[in-house]
Each structure stands twice: as C-alpha cells, then as structure tokens.
Amino acid sequence: MSSYFSSRSLLLVLSLFxxxxxxxxxxxxxxxxxxxxxxxxxxxxxxxAHFRGGDGDGMTPGNxxxxxxxxxxxxxxxxxxxxxxxxxxxxxxxxxFRWVSSGGAGNxxxxxxxxxxxxxxxxxxxxxxxxxxxxxxxxxxxxxxxxAVLFNSGNxxxxxxxxxxxxxMSAGLNLGQQYKLQYYEHDDGGWGWGQLNSVEVAGxxxxxxxxxxxxxxxxxxxxxxxxxxxxxAPGVDGAKRIRIVQNMNETIQIAELxxxxxxxxxxxxxxxxxxxxxxxxxxxxxxxxxxNDGNTNGNYGSGSVFHSNxxxxxxxxxxxxxxxxxxxxxxxxxxxCCQNRQDDFNLIIENxxxxxxxxxxxxxxxxSSGRNQLIPLESIVSADLAATLNPHDSGAGxxxxxxxxxxxxxxxxxxxxxxxxxxxxxxAAFEAEWIxxxxxxxxxxxxxxxxxxxDVILGNYNSLVLPELTGGLEWNIDEFLLTGQLxxxxxxxxxxxxxxxxxxxxxxxxxxxxxxx
Numbered sequence: 440m441s442s443y444f445s446s447r448s449l450l451l452v453l454s455l456f457x458x459x460x461x462x463x464x465x466x467x468x469x470x471x472x473x474x475x476x477x478x479x480x481x482x483x484x485x486x487x488a489h490f491r492g493g494d495g496d497g498m499t500p501g502n503x504x505x506x507x508x509x510x511x512x513x514x515x516x517x518x519x520x521x522x523x524x525x526x527x528x529x530x531x532x533x534x535x536f537r538w539v540s541s542g543g544a545g546n547x548x549x550x551x552x553x554x555x556x557x558x559x560x561x562x563x564x565x566x567x568x569x570x571x572x573x574x575x576x577x578x579x580x581x582x583x584x585x586x587a588v589l590f591n592s593g594n595x596x597x598x599x600x601x602x603x604x605x606x607x608m609s610a611g612l613n614l615g616q617q618y619k620l621q622y623y624e625h626d627d628g629g630w631g632w633g634q635l636n637s638v639e640v641a642g643x644x645x646x647x648x649x650x651x652x653x654x655x656x657x658x659x660x661x662x663x664x665x666x667x668x669x670x671x672a673p674g675v676d677g678a679k680r681i682r683i684v685q686n687m688n689e690t691i692q693i694a695e696l697x698x699x700x701x702x703x704x705x706x707x708x709x710x711x712x713x714x715x716x717x718x719x720x721x722x723x724x725x726x727x728x729x730x731n732d733g734n735t736n737g738n739y740g741s742g743s744v745f746h747s748n749x750x751x752x753x754x755x756x757x758x759x760x761x762x763x764x765x766x767x768x769x770x771x772x773x774x775x776c777c778q779n780r781q782d783d784f785n786l787i788i789e790n791x792x793x794x795x796x797x798x799x800x801x802x803x804x805x806x807s808s809g810r811n812q813l814i815p816l817e818s819i820v821s822a823d824l825a826a827t828l829n830p831h832d833s834g835a836g837x838x839x840x841x842x843x844x845x846x847x848x849x850x851x852x853x854x855x856x857x858x859x860x861x862x863x864x865x866x867a868a869f870e871a872e873w874i875x876x877x878x879x880x881x882x883x884x885x886x887x888x889x890x891x892x893x894d895v896i897l898g899n900y901n902s903l904v905l906p907e908l909t910g911g912l913e914w915n916i917d918e919f920l921l922t923g924q925l926x927x928x929x930x931x932x933x934x935x936x937x938x939x940x941x942x943x944x945x946x947x948x949x950x951x952x953x954x955x956x
Contacts, residue, residue, distance in 0.1 A: 528642025545632025891923025
C-alpha cells in the first residue's frame with residue numbers, strides 16, 4: 440500500500456519488551472500461482488509485471504499494454520523481493536532453497552551473468568533482444584552486487600530447482616549475509632519468455648512487512664492450523680460431493696473414482712447410481728464422465744480416463760444422487776503413462792450444505808503398485824487446530840500489518856462444532872493503520888476493531904504500533920490478548936489516570952482463553 444512510503448500521522452508505539460529468546464523459525468514462501476496480481480511484498484523496479492494463468496501460473500513481463508509479452512520485444516523486466524537472512528534451516532530435511540519457473544532456458548546465448556542491478560537495467564538500453572537472459576539473482580545487500588545468478592535450464596513447461604546450503608555456497612553465496620532476490624528478463628528470442636512461479640527459503644527471516652489480505656486487498660486472511668488431539672469415528676455420514684484436488688503442478692488423470700456406501704458396499708459414485716461427474720476443466724478428450732463410467736481401465740487409449748487441462752488446483756468432483764453414508768473411496772489412476780502426476784492430491788467430501796466432512800492429503804498413489812488405492816474413511820468428532828505466528832525475535836523483522844476496519848487474521852475453521860482453534864502470537868510484531876491514512880470522522884468511543892480471530896489466543900506480542908487518535912480519544916488494548924480486539928475509549932480524567940498508573944497492569948506471561956459463543 441502506497442501509504443507505507445508516504446508521510447503518515449504520528450504513531451503511538453505500545454511495546455512489551457520480553458527477554459530475548461530463540462523463537463521458532465518459519466520458511467519464507469513467495470507464491471505467484473494465484474494469477475491475481477499479488478506481488479507478495481516484491482517490488483517492480485523496471486518494466487511491467489503481468490500475472491498469467493498458464494504453465495503453472497506466475498509472474499512474467501508485460502507487453503506494456505496489460506498483456507503477456509511472451510516472445511515479443513518488451514522493456515527489461517526487473518522485480519525485487521524483500522530482504523532476508525538464511526538461518527541454517529531446510530525445507531524438507533535436505534534443501535534450503537526452492538525455485539519454480541516456467542518458460543525458456545534462462546541463458547540461451549551463453550553470455551556472462553550480470554554483476555548487479557545496473558547491468559540488468561542498462562542492458563541494450565533497457566529493452567529486450569534475442570541475446571538476453573532470464574535469471575534469478577541473489578543481491579548481497581552489503582555490496583549491492585550479485586553473488587550468484589540462477590538460470591532455468593529447460594525450454595518449455597515448468598521446472599523446479601532445489602538447492603542445498605552447500606550448493607548455494609558453491610554458487611557464490613555467503614549464508615551469513617543478508618540478501619534480496621531479483622528476477623529479471625530481457626530476452627525475446629526463441630523461447631524468449633520466462634515466468635517466476637514461486638520461491639521458498641528455509642527458515643529465513645528479514646525485514647518483512649506482511650500485509651494482511653495482500654497489498655490493497657481487504658478482508659479476513661486465513662491461517663492453516665495444525666490438527667491435533669483428534670477424536671475420530673469410522674465412516675463419513677451424509678456425503679453428497681466427493682472431490683479430488685490436485686496439489687502438484689501437473690495435470691491429473693483419473694480412471695475411476697468410486698465411493699462405497701456403508702453396509703451395502705454399493706458404489707454410489709457410478710453414473711448408473713445417479714452420480715454426476717464435473718471438473719474444473721478437461722483436456723485431450725478426457726471428459727469428467729470417464730471417471731464414473733464403471734470402467735477402471737487405466738490405459739488412456741481405452742477411452743476411460745479423465746484428463747484435466749490445468750495443473751495445480753485442478754479438480755474432479757462427483758455429486759451423489761443423495762446424501763449417503765460412506766465407508767471408503769477407491770481412487771484408480773492412469774497406468775500407461777505419467778503415474779507420478781497422481782502422487783499428491785487432497786480428497787474432500789462435503790454434505791449437501793457444503794460443510795466439509797473429510798479433507799485429507801494423499802500421496803504416492805500414482806506410483807503405487809497398480810496405480811490405485813482403497814481409502815478407508817473416518818470422520819473427526821473433535822480436534823484442535825493450532826497456528827503460530829512468525830516471531831519478531833531471532834533477527835527477524837517480520838511485522839503483520841492491518842488496515843483497521845478491513846483486515847482480520849484468523850485460523851481457518853472448517854467446522855466450529857468440531858474444531859477448537861488456537862493462535863500462538865509467539866512474540867509477533869503488529870502494526871495497524873487507517874485504510875486511507877486518516878482517522879475516520881465518525882470514530883467514537885466504543886468502536887471496536889477485530890485484528891485476530893481464534894477460540895484461544897496464547898502468548899504475547901513484541902510490539903503493537905497504532906495510529907495516534909485525536910478528538911479526546913485513545914486506544915484500549917486491554918482485550919487484545921484475550922479476544923484479538925482493539926477498542927476506542929475517551930481519554931480518562933487526570934484522577935482516573937493516576938489510579939490506573941498505580942495498578943501497573945502487566946501482560947507478561949499471559950495465556951488467555953476466549954471461547955466463541
């Protein structure tokens with residue numbers, strides 16, 4: 440939001456200084472798959488960013504008219520990430536850094552990598568040509584020079600590159616330094632287009648300002664809670680819709696999706712039982728109805744395999760003729776090719792009202808023996824969902840930024856009657872500001888603002904930065920650690936202030952509990 444870089448009203452800083460401790464470290468994940476124009480905190484330094492929904496979806500140079508530049512000439516594109524520091528963590532037990540990109544090879548002409556940002560912008564007068572490059576550079580913030588530049592090696596499609604800490608150091612990085620990533624493109628030759636899909640850095644922290652809801656987007660941002668203390672019962676009662684959602688950046692191909700009724704063992708997903716198959720999209724003639732035609736033959740040439748057209752988030756759904764109690768689902772994948780494309784998906788079951796009865800990730804089925812698997816079902820009777828915010832200690836500069844009256848940070852609760860949500864503030868830093876940068880003229884004592892939403896709020900915060908109020912008003916933060924809510928009150932009379940000062944209220948070590956009624 441532009442207000443971060445413009446003059447602002449005086450800020451009232453309410454801070455709790457805690458004993459420094461090493462907090463849990465979080466991975467930085469910059470995902471441009473949404474295709475909705477969210478820069479995720481990155482800054483366009485030169486050229487135009489275009490977000491597209493193809494080849495994995497991602498950020499790519501624009502053509503100057505709001506479209507995709509593709510292989511056409513365009514202004515040099517340069518975009519920069521927030522600063523971050525490596526902390527020695529791994530994403531998966533091995534790799535420290537992951538980069539997903541689409542398009543052509545990054546250095547088709549085999550020319551030397553640029554030394555710094557000036558070399559990129561100054562290339563060919565700031566415009567692309569046939570001899571240009573597409574690269575991801577590591578800018579050392581101490582020297583303002585590139586310590587390493589990564590190039591996509593493939594032509595066409597989408598590629599994922601995983602690098603260990605040793606590989607990063609071999610490439611020229613000093614993991615004790617602070618870095619910014621700069622993705623650039625000034626190539627328009629054969630396979631001249633490139634696209635940045637996502638970047639992940641293990642356990643990295645930096646001066647990150649995380650805008651709730653995204654840059655200029657208002658509303659509730661949902662955190663994914665970690666499930667624990669689950670009590671389950673066999674089977675899923677009242678199922679109406681069964682959906683497979685692809686988690687990989689690949690098409691998904693399904694020979695048959697069966698749903699067996701409790702006690703009778705009848706496959707209620709069949710067309711002959713009234714099951715209706717739909718999908719986000721389909722390709723290569725693999726229409727959705729192939730997935731519930733009663734034929735489990737996984738050879739695509741047999742004409743009984745569904746084939747999506749898109750990759751990540753592609754889905755196939757079968758709607759049953761009526762709400763049905765199910766004890767299992769059987770997934771049959773393609774067998775003659777591309778079995779790994781079915782190796783990571785979520786199985787979601789809903790009732791007629793859209794309530795989620797079952798939502799579980801399943802991996803390894805596509806490459807399993809026979810490329811099929813019977814999935815026993817169970818429903819959750821009760822469980823906890825816990826999420827932890829990024830702390831502001833351990834060298835972190837991570838700050839959660841809210842626009843008052845518009846933004847709320849909450850734990851995604853699929854069923855409040857089943858799940859209890861726990862939000863650990865974990866020494867996080869918070870900042871709030873007015874939507875348009877000025878105090879609303881109708882602001883009055885008693886007005887409230889919900890910043891956090893969870894059944895139980897734990898821990899304490901590092902700092903809470905709020906805009907100064909005028910008109911005899913002040914902030915009341917007494918309920919913030921209990922309910923996640925700020926309120927406005929009149930400035931007390933001097934005698935009242937003196938009494939409050941004697942009370943010396945302290946928040947240290949607060950473990951607060953709030954139950955939603």
